[in-house]
Amino acid sequence: MTVNAAWTHDANLLAAALSALTPFAAFALIMVFTRPHARVSAGISIAAVGVSLSSAVFLLVRNWSMQAPLQITGSWLISGDIHIPFGFLLDPLSLLMLTIVATISCLVQVYSLGYMAGDPGFSRYYAFQSLFAWAMLTLSISPTMIQLYIFWELVGLASYLLIGFWYEKFSASEAGKKAFVMTRLGDIAFFLGLLVVLIHFGNLNILDMNGPQAAARLSPALLTVSALLIFGGVMGKSAQFPLLTWLPDAMEGPTPVSALLHSATMVAAGVYMFARIFPFFSYSASAMTVFLSIGTITMLLSSTMAMVTRDIKQVWAYSTISQLGFMVMGLAAGGYAAGVFHLTTHAGFKALLFLCSGVFIHQYETNDMVVIGRQGGRGLRIPMACMTLAAAALSGLPPFSGFFSKEAIMGVLAGRHNPIWLAAGLLGAFLTAYYSFRLIFIILRPTQTEEVHAETHGGHGNGHHAAGLYWVMAWPLMILGAVTLVLGFFESSLVSFLVGPKAAAESVGGGHHAWLLYAAVGLALGGVALAWMEFGRKGSSQVGFVERLPALRALFANRWYLDHMYRHFLDYVIYGTFSNLFTRNDRRVIDGGIDGMCRAMIGSSRLLSFAQSGMLQYNLMVMFVALALVALGFYFLG
Amino acid sequence: MNSLTTYLFIAAALFIIGVFGLLQRRSLIGMLIAIELMLNAASVNFMAFNRFLAPDPVIGQVYALFIMGFAAAETAIALSIIIALFRWIHSINIEQARDLRG
Numbered sequence: 001m002t003v004n005a006a007w008t009h010d011a012n013l014l015a016a017a018l019s020a021l022t023p024f025a026a027f028a029l030i031m032v033f034t035r036p037h038a039r040v041s042a043g044i045s046i047a048a049v050g051v052s053l054s055s056a057v058f059l060l061v062r063n064w065s066m067q068a069p070l071q072i073t074g075s076w077l078i079s080g081d082i083h084i085p086f087g088f089l090l091d092p093l094s095l096l097m098l099t100i101v102a103t104i105s106c107l108v109q110v111y112s113l114g115y116m117a118g119d120p121g122f123s124r125y126y127a128f129q130s131l132f133a134w135a136m137l138t139l140s141i142s143p144t145m146i147q148l149y150i151f152w153e154l155v156g157l158a159s160y161l162l163i164g165f166w167y168e169k170f171s172a173s174e175a176g177k178k179a180f181v182m183t184r185l186g187d188i189a190f191f192l193g194l195l196v197v198l199i200h201f202g203n204l205n206i207l208d209m210n211g212p213q214a215a216a217r218l219s220p221a222l223l224t225v226s227a228l229l230i231f232g233g234v235m236g237k238s239a240q241f242p243l244l245t246w247l248p249d250a251m252e253g254p255t256p257v258s259a260l261l262h263s264a265t266m267v268a269a270g271v272y273m274f275a276r277i278f279p280f281f282s283y284s285a286s287a288m289t290v291f292l293s294i295g296t297i298t299m300l301l302s303s304t305m306a307m308v309t310r311d312i313k314q315v316w317a318y319s320t321i322s323q324l325g326f327m328v329m330g331l332a333a334g335g336y337a338a339g340v341f342h343l344t345t346h347a348g349f350k351a352l353l354f355l356c357s358g359v360f361i362h363q364y365e366t367n368d369m370v371v372i373g374r375q376g377g378r379g380l381r382i383p384m385a386c387m388t389l390a391a392a393a394l395s396g397l398p399p400f401s402g403f404f405s406k407e408a409i410m411g412v413l414a415g416r417h418n419p420i421w422l423a424a425g426l427l428g429a430f431l432t433a434y435y436s437f438r439l440i441f442i443i444l445r446p447t448q449t450e451e452v453h454a455e456t457h458g459g460h461g462n463g464h465h466a467a468g469l470y471w472v473m474a475w476p477l478m479i480l481g482a483v484t485l486v487l488g489f490f491e492s493s494l495v496s497f498l499v500g501p502k503a504a505a506e507s508v509g510g511g512h513h514a515w516l517l518y519a520a521v522g523l524a525l526g527g528v529a530l531a532w533m534e535f536g537r538k539g540s541s542q543v544g545f546v547e548r549l550p551a552l553r554a555l556f557a558n559r560w561y562l563d564h565m566y567r568h569f570l571d572y573v574i575y576g577t578f579s580n581l582f583t584r585n586d587r588r589v590i591d592g593g594i595d596g597m598c599r600a601m602i603g604s605s606r607l608l609s610f611a612q613s614g615m616l617q618y619n620l621m622v623m624f625v626a627l628a629l630v631a632l633g634f635y636f637l638g
Numbered sequence: 639m640n641s642l643t644t645y646l647f648i649a650a651a652l653f654i655i656g657v658f659g660l661l662q663r664r665s666l667i668g669m670l671i672a673i674e675l676m677l678n679a680a681s682v683n684f685m686a687f688n689r690f691l692a693p694d695p696v697i698g699q700v701y702a703l704f705i706m707g708f709a710a711a712e713t714a715i716a717l718s719i720i721i722a723l724f725r726w727i728h729s730i731n732i733e734q735a736r737d738l739r740g
Contacts, residue, residue, distance in 0.1 A: 614739025616732050617661050624657060 012059065013072050016088040016141055019055035019098060022048040023105075023134035030127040041123035045130045046109050052137055053102040060095045064497065069207060071143050081202055089143035089206060092498045093340060097140040097272055100347045104264035105133040107476040111355055112256045114469035115362055125165060125254070132158035136265040140272065145194050145204040148276070152190075152233065152269060156183050159266045163253040175252040182246040186236020193229025196222065210279040220284065227280065227287035230273075231294075238270025238324045241298045245563050247321055248305075251313040251367075255358030258313060262320040263351035268343060271327045275340050278331060291332035296424045298325030301560055303431035307438070307546050308556045312360065312369045315439050316353045319394060319432060323350070326409060326428060333421065335412030337495040342405035344494065345487055349393040349402055352480040356387035359473055360443075369439055370542075373446035382474045384444070386481040391440050393484050395433035396524045403521070404488035408495075410520050422516075426523050433527025438544060441536035645686035652679035666720045666730045673716075674709060681705045 026048035030041045063070070073087030109129055116125055135154035142148035157180075164176025198204055201217050208214065215223065234240060239247040247267065251258055261267060274281065274291075282288060299322045306318035323346050331339035359380060360372050378384050393400035396407070406429065413422045535542050547553050558564065652675055659672030681702040688698020720730055727734045 612739055614736030616735075617664075621661055624661070 114472035189232025259354030295328030330409035338408035345401035437531035
């Protein structure tokens with residue numbers, strides 16, 4: 001039995017190490033050796049992520065019926081009472097996340113073969129993709145918050161590099177910088193929260209933090225403070241309410257990067273961290289209420305922003321923010337399994353949405369959905385079908401995966417005493433359906449199809465040299481489409497894998513109300529119907545109800561003036577007050593002090609130099625007198 | 639009177655004349671001569687101590703010889719400095735060479 005156990009242990013360790021470390025090896029190989037050889041680099045990177053994917057699937061299948069979390073660690077840092085291990089923590093949540101990340105990374109990298117073909121930075125792109133995969137995979141299976149934090153920052157770095165991948169473009173490098181700085185703002189709070197826990201609890205092991213001793217050792221006030229601070233990291237990473245404006249700008253990166261960023265890696269990391277220390281967060285009820293309201297605000301705000309933009313990628317970006325807010329709502333309302341399940345399904349259909357948009361953008365070289373529609377976007381059948389399917393999943397229409405996970409979260413929200421959360425959730429569902437199908441109908445049923453030959457010409461021109469590339473991009477779409485179709489039916493088995501069969505039965509039995517199901521689906525269908533009325537039906541004006549109100553439209557299109565507020569805050573508070581004060585301190589006190597010292601030194605030297613007459617004999621005289629005095633001193637005193 | 643003290647007095651007198659000359663003369667050649675006087679005072683001291691206190695080893699005389707050699711070398715260097723200075727300011731008066739005054 002023990003031998004068997006040891007072998008299990010080793011195989012798990014081997015697979016975990018393989019899945020986490022191969023992308024890093026690929027990154028190093030590409031950066032050091034194969035940068036001039038684009039094809040070799042892509043091959044290495046895809047092979048590495050393939051190894052990760054197979055190891056992750058192997059681990060998932062092998063540990064499907066695991067009883068207790070498996071933790072394999074080695075000591076990394078020991079200082080006094082503080083002991084920080086490095087290693088792997090394998091439990092249902094981390095295994096699920098590992099598989100999601102590996103799957104999406106693998107599909108995105110295959111897709112990028114087509115999308116990035118011919119780009120001068122092809123090797124660099126794959127190197128960064130590998131770095132990204134490595135950081136995110138290791139983050140998923142971190143056993144301690146310190147390790148999680150380190151890889152959290154690496155994820156931030158990798159996404160900075162990829163968002164600003166086309167760094168020659170000013171807006172792209174600005175967007176990368178914005179993403180980096182805004183997430184870093186949240187990470188400061190995250191790190192402070194970790195320090196609070198470390199100082200008062202003495203341990204950052206995830207299993208220990210989630211265990212009952214955390215609540216016993218920390219006072220309720222400290223628990224709330226540390227939970228709120230740590231949530232700052234989630235706010236930055238998952239683009240929650242005050243820090244949400246970096247995500248739409250992150251669209252400057254290549255579209256596959258957006259797909260990766262929005263589904264499984266960067267922004268999902270925040271929600272994943274929430275789920276990771278979910279029990280720790282739930283010790284503080286007041287913090288959970290704050291999270292719930294932040295999630296709600298985020299969801300509604302970003303839904304409104306998505307209703308007016310014409311940029312196809314920005315619509316999905318806002319929808320990502322809103323769905324992340326929805327996940328945070330679900331988690332904060334206590335629905336651990338519901339939130340994680342929505343994270344899973346969202347990863348699938350959001351990656352699909354972005355990859356489909358990427359095909360359109362690649363084909364028509366524009367992000368504007370109206371232009372794509374006019375140039376005959378619906379002619380691309382596979383992306384169009386997949387995008388409609390994914391949009392239906394996003395809107396929560398049955399029988400797609402999003403329906404099941406949204407219903408689960410709605411069920412959790414319905415369990416709260418205050419009905420406002422449920423109302424907000426239902427409103428969000430309505431808005432989501434509206435803006436998703438607004439986009440679909442604009443592309444599917446354009447009012448006029450000018451430039452038809454431009455389209456056919458473009459189609460032919462691209463079709464000749466890019467037929468192979470088109471299929472390279474289409475295959476990942478179809479795989480993800482299939483996942484989106486069937487994933488919802490695995491809800492009960494996934495939930496029982498996550499929380500154990502007993503708790504799963506309770507959550508499924510307790511949370512469901514028939515009227516809620518009808519209400520949610522009805523509202524989603526209402527959203528679709530409204531979109532049809534305004535954009536889909538024959539002779540429709542293709543002007544949304546929001547766009548008829550200029551003030552509202554300006555408010556939504558300018559992202560509720562959040563960026564303007566940040567700009568003002570930066571200009572007046574940071575630059576105007578703090579920077580100004582510090583600059584003055586620098587100029588007056590520090591520079592002035594040093595200059596003053598120098599001036600005093602020069603002045604005193606000038607005074608002293610009057611003693612130098614330049615006459616040799618005076619110097620000699622002084623020398624003799626001094627020597628004579630020394631001699632006399634020795635004679636009388638010594 | 640033919641004792642150690644006599645010689646020490648002579649050496650001291652020589653030395654004091656040298657110091658006085660060094661401080662008083664403004665001509666570099668004069669100062670050089672004064673330094674020679676001081677060196678010779680030291681030689682006289684060495685010879686006197688050798689003669690009256692430790693006659694057997696002739697270390698004192700060896701020292702005197704060394705001082706002569708040293709004085710010759712020093713004179714050569716000093717004269718070359720003086721010549722260089724003369725080329726520059728056309729004078730060997732020390733009062734002319736006051737560029738380092740503050």
